[in-house]
Amino acid sequence: xHLRSTLVSASVMALVAGGALAEELTIATVNNxxxxxxxxxxxxxxxxxxxxxNWVVLExxxxxxxxxxxxxxxxxxxxxxxxxxxxxxxxxxxxxLVALDDLGDAYNYDDIFxxxxxxxxxxxxxxxxxxxxxxxxxxxxxxxxxxxGVELPDGQMTYDQxxxxxxxxxxxxNGVFGTCQRGKAGWGENMAFVGPLVNAFGGRWFDMDWxxxxxxxxxxxxxxxxxxxxxxxxxxxxxxxxHNENRALFADGKxxxxxxxxxxxxxxxxxxxxxVADKTDFFQAPKxxxxxxxxxxxxxxxxxxxxxxxxxxxxxxxxxxxxxDYVNLVGExxxxxxxxxxxxxxxxxxxxxxxxxxxxxxxxxSILAANPADATLEPVPYTGVQFVAIPEFQGIGNYVGQQIAxxxxxxxxxxxxxxxxxxxxxxxxxxxxxxx
Numbered sequence: 001x002h003l004r005s006t007l008v009s010a011s012v013m014a015l016v017a018g019g020a021l022a023e024e025l026t027i028a029t030v031n032n033x034x035x036x037x038x039x040x041x042x043x044x045x046x047x048x049x050x051x052x053x054n055w056v057v058l059e060x061x062x063x064x065x066x067x068x069x070x071x072x073x074x075x076x077x078x079x080x081x082x083x084x085x086x087x088x089x090x091x092x093x094x095x096x097l098v099a100l101d102d103l104g105d106a107y108n109y110d111d112i113f114x115x116x117x118x119x120x121x122x123x124x125x126x127x128x129x130x131x132x133x134x135x136x137x138x139x140x141x142x143x144x145x146x147x148x149g150v151e152l153p154d155g156q157m158t159y160d161q162x163x164x165x166x167x168x169x170x171x172x173x174n175g176v177f178g179t180c181q182r183g184k185a186g187w188g189e190n191m192a193f194v195g196p197l198v199n200a201f202g203g204r205w206f207d208m209d210w211x212x213x214x215x216x217x218x219x220x221x222x223x224x225x226x227x228x229x230x231x232x233x234x235x236x237x238x239x240x241x242x243h244n245e246n247r248a249l250f251a252d253g254k255x256x257x258x259x260x261x262x263x264x265x266x267x268x269x270x271x272x273x274x275x276v277a278d279k280t281d282f283f284q285a286p287k288x289x290x291x292x293x294x295x296x297x298x299x300x301x302x303x304x305x306x307x308x309x310x311x312x313x314x315x316x317x318x319x320x321x322x323x324x325d326y327v328n329l330v331g332e333x334x335x336x337x338x339x340x341x342x343x344x345x346x347x348x349x350x351x352x353x354x355x356x357x358x359x360x361x362x363x364x365x366s367i368l369a370a371n372p373a374d375a376t377l378e379p380v381p382y383t384g385v386q387f388v389a390i391p392e393f394q395g396i397g398n399y400v401g402q403q404i405a406x407x408x409x410x411x412x413x414x415x416x417x418x419x420x421x422x423x424x425x426x427x428x429x430x431x432x433x434x435x436x
Contacts, residue, residue, distance in 0.1 A: 023310045026077065028056045033338075037334055038131065083300075086387045090390075130343040138162075139281075141256050144176065181258070190242075212422055223417065251276065268280055302318050331352060
């Protein structure tokens with residue numbers, strides 16, 4: 001790999017060669033394994049360019065709060081921000097982000113999966129570049145299923161069948177819980193699981209007139225199922241567990257099943273990180289009354305706020321850290337199973353990755369099959385699988401997540417949680433002037 005020639009733009013190299021002062025960039029990011037790897041490897045970019053990176057690494061909910069506040073107020077605290085498929089098109093359309101269509105021919109935009117590009121664009125303009133993308137599926141322990149005599153049904157199982165299986169492999173006396181699902185409140189935490197669950201039970205966030213439907217029978221059935229499943233077969237203190245906590249529990253052998261991000265497969269199947277790497281397999285996220293919207297779609301991506309005064313250097317880092325060469329760098333230095341998944345076609349044409357990642361084709365197919373434009377049983381006026389692509393959703397989704405976490409903790413009933421959520425959503429949508 002010719003790092004200097006292929007990963008560093010000519011413009012930045014010229015500035016360094018000409019003796020210009022190097023830039024210090026502040027990057028806000030999430031504390032997941034892929035970004036920790038990026039932080040470790042970023043020294044190569046720093047050495048090549050003379051620039052430096054100041055990393056602000058935050059838990060997911062805190063990251064969203066900090067970055068949203070800074071972006072909305074034009075605060076200028078960050079030169080690079082980690083955002084997702086929810087924020088990128090909304091913030092781009094509002095003029096808060098720098099367009100990223102000009103990273104050069106070597107960046108090879110055509111190599112990025114079209115749904116991922118579309119999910120990070122607004123009106124045909126790209127506002128964030130992906131370092132990984134994901135859908136969701138079910139991780140399970142093959143050894144525990146075999147010991148319990150569990151056979152997977154043909155085709156996509158229902159959540160009712162899933163609960164029956166979970167009951168058979170639940171063994172808390174030996175430190176293994178039947179299932180670990182997200183319980184930490186947040187639109188991108190517990191609601192990332194509950195949203196597709198509601199889809200599976202035939203629910204939706206809004207009807208065609210933008211009226212919230214959170215107090216519907218479908219929502220009640222889905223959330224009651226979730227609360228009962230977790231209280232009977234989940235780990236104690238589940239309301240403190242988000243993606244990272246459940247990933248650690250599963251990797252430590254404490255969970256028999258886990259429905260979560262396909263991107264976690266690189267960690268779970270990595271024997272250097274996971275004690276169950278050779279005991280894990282996966283199947284599709286369950287359905288119930290419908291199979292629509294049962295696997296979510298998400299991309300974590302990097303963007304440059306309009307408030308940054310160092311956009312050129314920031315874009316150069318983005319071009320480096322989300323390139324095909326960067327994927328290869330991770331594979332060669334950290335092991336191919338750890339390579340960033342879900343973004344580039346070339347990754348799924350790389351035999352070294354395919355050999356190391358038994359989940360590769362399933363992940364690719366899951367991402368390409370996720371359809372944010374058709375994710376509910378009944379018609380809706382919005383796009384999105386586990387979120388609704390409107391600015392008001394962040395506040396509504398966080399509130400609903402808090403109410404459902406309270407129901408999971410036994411602080412209120414499911415009926416009370418959904419009634420409160422419905423009233424809050426109605427107030428927020430009325431204030432925002434819906435229907436538009």
